[in-house]
Ligand SMILES: Cc1cc2nc3c(=O)[nH]c(=O)nc-3n(C[C@H](O)[C@H](O)[C@H](O)COP(=O)(O)OP(=O)(O)OC[C@H]3O[C@@H](n4cnc5c(N)ncnc54)[C@H](O)[C@@H]3O)c2cc1C
């Protein structure tokens with residue numbers, strides 16, 4: 001894709017950016033400030049997102065434990081990560097910050113618990 | 122009868138912050154009551170990130186943000202009761218409370234803090250013609266099912282309303298393998314944060330249909346399809362634009378309203394636009410000694426502002442108990458002027474403001490390169506250029522206390538001025 005329309009979300013202005021590929025890199029138009037330019041280029045070259053989701057949990061008072069990737073993962077890996085995360089089941093007790101999946105897809109990024117859940121008797 | 126200095130109703134971010142702040146200000150005997158199984162309120166089901174950017178300068182998920190305050194509450198040894206429902210409050214600050222362990226209790230409080238949050242509007246469901254099959258949920262209910270209980274609500278989904286919960290659920294359902302066909306929004310703009318439109322819809326190519334609404338629900342036992350049509354600027358359906366979407370689920374995200382049963386039972390006066398209690402500069406309601414904060418007062422977009430507002434309520438309740446809140450006759454009224462939907466607080470007693478007073482408000486429309494103008498008795502006291510304003514994003518204006526004292530103002534109003542006017 002050579003040209004893309006995206007909305008900048010660095011600040012609430014929400015400028016509509018047009019990012020196009022030029023010979024010497026990317027050109028951003030529609031931005032009101034420099035931060036928008038940097039955002040536009042990042043979104044074209046290496047967009048990343050934190051994935052907040054859940055895993056199954058046994059012996060907790062709820063059936064799902066909330067988790068997230070501890071760093072943003074490349075956007076194109078989101079659904080692959082979800083497949084792995086959905087295959088996992090943990091057992092209470094779990095503490096907030098515990099690593100649930102180590103080094104997901106070899107990215108060096110861990111999936112960690114975002115909630116503490118005690119074991120129910 | 123049990124006796125407490127302060128009873129906080131609701132253990133969400135508002136109740137937690139208020140209780141902690143009251144204790145920090147010297148109140149020892151505090152009780153937090155929540156009807157849920159755990160503390161944290163609505164945040165426990167909001168597993169997405171984006172919380173705490175202002176308070177902690179980092180991006181936390183809802184449960185993580187709640188966890189910090191829950192820990193602080195426990196470390197400070199503040200008493201709390203879960204699975205406990207407050208049934209009624211009277212003007213003498215006596216509460217009727219009930220749970221399965223202690224049964225029915227009467228509690229007398231020197232001060233009460235209302236922090237019951239809000240609930241979802243379901244009005245939209247009733248107004249849509251068609252059958253009443255299974256598969257119609259409010260977005261928040263679906264969120265609780267998926268994120269906490271582990272039930273998936275459907276495979277092909279249409280969402281009505283583009284508030285933040287609807288947007289967040291569009292992404293959540295997509296990640297869990299459902300197909301979200303469209304988000305239909307009656308207004309010409311979304312009431313959600315731009316960040317959520319981009320990261321929840323654009324990221325997954327989910328169409329946002331502005332000026333559209335659901336006109337019909339089809340299906341006998343389960344939703345089979347919904348019809349979406351375009352509306353004109355008077356919100357009238359433009360005939361011929363109807364389009365049928367085959368789906369098994371319809372989520373409604375048509376707004377939130379403060380949870381008011383208890384406020385009413387205490388005879389607290391409600392403000393017409395916010396739907397929550399009218400409050401003064403100290404977050405005190407119209408009933409002496411009853412304070413309110415968080416979504417029960419007005420629906421907030423960011424939890425950070427809930428925390429700040431609730432700290433003020435906690436501190437004020439502590440002052441009230443110590444007889445340090447000044448009851449003055451020289452009250453200042455706030456007035457929502459052109460383009461402003463409402464302002465909180467509604468009433469100000471200048472002698473209780475410490476350094477600055479924050480006015481929180483929402484604009485009625487989307488404005489680019491506009492201005493907010495604050496007037497005291499008709500004279501401009503502050504002007505702020507705003508490159509972007511939208512109803513989905515709350516505005517805050519800080520006013521230094523000396524302005525009230527020097528000028529002896531009786532009324533503060535805020536207007537929006539459009540670019541070029
Ligand atoms: C889907 C969604 C997404 C959001 N996304 C963001 C975001 O990305 N970033 C952000 O900063 N903010 C976000 N918010 C906003 C933020 O979460 C809320 O503004 C905040 O949680 C409100 O806190 P509260 O304590 O007022 O209410 P709540 O969290 O609703 O807490 C109220 C508590 O009171 C209890 N209660 C009510 N009535 C009674 C009674 N009679 N007796 C006993 N207990 C009672 C309830 O059980 C509940 O625990 C989002 C909100 C929602 C709904």
Ligand code: SF4
Pocket residue numbers: 008009010011012013014015030031032033034035036037
């Ligand atoms: S380009 Fe600059 S002004 Fe526009 S949204 Fe991005 S950060 Fe804000």
